[in-house]
Amino acid sequence: MTRRRWLVRIDARCMGAALCLGIAGESFRPNAEGGHRPRTLIVDAAVDVVDAAETCPVQAISITDPDPAEPPPAALPSCL
Numbered sequence: 001m002t003r004r005r006w007l008v009r010i011d012a013r014c015m016g017a018a019l020c021l022g023i024a025g026e027s028f029r030p031n032a033e034g035g036h037r038p039r040t041l042i043v044d045a046a047v048d049v050v051d052a053a054e055t056c057p058v059q060a061i062s063i064t065d066p067d068p069a070e071p072p073p074a075a076l077p078s079c080l
Contacts, residue, residue, distance in 0.1 A: 004045035006063050008038040008053075013060040023055060024048040035060075042066055 008027065010020075014035035020028040021036065027049050031037045043049060053061035 005042050005066055006045050006049065007041055007066040008043050008049060009041070009062045009064075010035065010037050011060050011062070013058040014056075015058055015060075017057050019055045019057065020052040020061060024052040028052065 010028075016030075016034045016036065018030075018036065021030070024046070027039055027043050027046070028036050029039050049063060053059075053063050
């Protein structure tokens with residue numbers, strides 16, 4: 001059975017509330033600009049990642065199915 005994977009992004013609306021860290025700290029980390037970013041763009045599907053996205057006060061976290069035809073970006077933009 002194949003493990004389900006998700007593409008996780010945090011956009012520029014992130015204000016650093018850190019709720020994502022408290023809920024799914026293994027999937028998110030602080031960035032240099034005072035916001036947060038996913039530890040990796042592609043993560044294993046997990047309820048805590050969904051909870052973090054739903055709890056974000058500015059709805060900055062998006063979760064989508066990765067497109068197997070298109071590889072994830074090699075580098076994360078600094079705003080993520």
